[in-house]
Amino acid sequence: MTNDSVNRRPPQALIMGVALATMAQALDGRMMMVTLPLIRGHLAATVDEGGWVVIAYLMANIAVLPLSPWLSARLGRRRYYLCSLVGFAAAAFFCACSPSIVELVWWRAVQGAFGAGLIAVSQAILRQAMPEQKLGLSQVIFAGTFVGAPLALGPLIGGILVDNDGSWRWTFLIVGLLALASAILCSRFLPEQEAANRRAALDWIGAGLLAGALVPLQYVLYEGQRYNWWSEPRIGLLAALSVAAAAGFLAWELRAPNPLIDRRLFAIPVVVAGVLLIVPVAVVLSAVVAIVLQFAEQFLHFGATLAGELTVVRALVFVPLVFLLGITMDRRPMPVRPLLFVGLGLLALSNVMQFFATTTAASFGTIIVSFVVGGIAIAPAVIPLLWGVLRAVPRSQTLGVTTMLGLGLQLGGEATPAIVQSVLAHRFAFHYQVLRSNATPSRLAFAHLPAHLHAVQLLVRLITEQSYTLAFADVALVVATIAVLSAILVPFFRSPYAKELERS
Known part of the structure; x- marks a missing residue:
């Protein structure tokens, strides 16, 4: 063959x-x-x-x-x-x-x-x-x-x-x-x-510096919130090591005779914008699933299977649309920027809808609406991004570009738990303090009753539950903000095939 x-x-x-x-x-x-x-x-x-x-x-x-x-x-x-x-x-x-x-x-x-x-x-x-x-x-x-x-x-x-x-x-x-x-x-x-090139040279210094930047970062992202971030010296030290190695990698790659990443790719604005944009897109796609599943299991008392069924409904919406869009773009080249704006806008809208749907009275039916909108958003948010980046480079440089895109996807997915748990913890503390400050003895009608201790315990549990609910809603709003801000990169998707689009 x-x-x-x-x-x-x-x-x-x-x-x-x-x-x-x-x-x-x-x-x-x-x-x-x-x-x-x-x-x-x-x-x-x-x-x-x-x-x-x-x-x-x-x-x-x-x-x-x-x-x-x-x-x-x-x-x-x-x-x-x-x-x-x-x-x-x-x-x-x-x-x-x-x-x-x-x-x-x-x-x-x-x-x-x-x-x-x-x-x-x-x-x-x-x-x-x-x-x-x-x-x-x-x-x-x-x-x-x-x-x-x-x-x-x-x-x-x-x-x-x-x-x-x-x-x-x-x-x-x-x-x-x-x-x-x-x-x-x-x-x-x-x-x-x-044929395999046995003499293919490796930029060992660049590879070492990049590993020094990325490997400690994984520990920081995964364990940072549990150790309260910078209050733990180990997290601060590893974060500093990651930043220093990243700076060293960039400085070395600019003058390395055989760079780990082809420098010619950084001269293509679409490639740079695509690699940067795929990180927040990965965060938004992963975060909405993490938010809803955690909230549904902990506070809506969904079983793990029922919570997982939410994601299946989302996929049933996503699959036909993504195939339709991909085939359409193959038959008639389409401008990438409007599609990306639509995709990011729908991702933001789905999270805003999730913000309003996050209550202790929410049901499977109320949550699924935002999931359906998010499923629709995946097609115009992901396919034009990958299509636009790969069309901007020759086939011989495909693996270099897909490696960079893979790094972006991995970093975005790995940053998601850190972002979600960090925002959740901070917003819970804020809402708990506000609600608790209003539950003073002078405002409690049952404070003089003999059974008031039991009532206070129920009130504390209610305050905790409502604080977490408000915090989950705030996380959805933060994710929507990330989707909106990431649209700043979309104008850089100036396709090199503009004349082809005009002719078609």
Whole structure:
């Protein structure tokens, strides 16, 4: 099978194999959000030890991801991708068999390192395996399997395991089986793009500085709120190390003879704007799910399965629209900026609707309305972004761009819990103080009654519940603000295909 033939008519089995790979990588994190307490309980792990199940994966993943272009060149794209799939699947199975938290953390780090090769390379394969006229469809497949399906299925599958006292080991068995099926399909249908370059040089200094910036950042984002951010010296030290390494990386890359990231990409405004914009978009897409699921389970007494069904309804809206938009953009090139403005506007609107719907009297029906609007927003917010960035670069530079986009997606997703929990904690403290200050003895009609102590206890519980409800609503408003502010980057999406759009 030649490379040209693949570009003209990509086998459906190859597309399916790559889709399973991206879904396996993204689904892992979404299910872990729900099943982590189950893991801690079964392995008798502390909160700190359980946290390392997630942190070890994130650190290894973010450290290896920037090396994807070099590893792909050094080993050959086919060999590197298949090694990543097999390694990811094997590590997932070892995670499922781990008898202790220490072994689980170790295999999670191994899984994260191999999983890094499934992000940027998958997106690049989809772009290069399909003709340029189907760029929109290729990115629909990537967005649907990396963003849409995991956001919908992860909480649902995790909820089913939690509600039915299922084994947490199925979390890893499921993603391992998906990766294994992908490896079988890709081993048969994925061609080698080009011969491996054994002499491909790596910018070791740049790679070290970037790892020094990103790896400590994962710990800061995940544990910062629990340790009250800067009041904990360890968090401050790691944050300072991350900033210093990031500054050193930028300074080095500007003069490095063989930079880790191709400097020519930074000369393309669309690429820079796209990489920056995808971070807040990832935050908004992940945050609304985190807010609603946590609030629904804690205060509306939804089971984990019922809460997960909210995300499935969102996906049922998202999937047909995203395919329709991608196919339409392939048939008739469309201006990117208006679509992005519409997408970001709808994301902001869905969170404003969630702000008003967040009450202790909310039901499945009232919450689902904002989820439907958010599902509609995903298509114009994500597909034009990926389409516009990839159309601005030649196919030979695809992997470099998809690596940068992958980093943006990962950082946005990892920053979401830090933003949500930090805002939630601060706004809860504010609302609790305000409500409590108004509950003085002089204002309590029952203060003179013999049973007033019991009434006071009920009042304190009510104040706590209402304070959390108001805080969750405030988080939704903050997320809406992030969506609005991120629109500042949209004007930089000046397509290099403006004349083509005019002719069409």
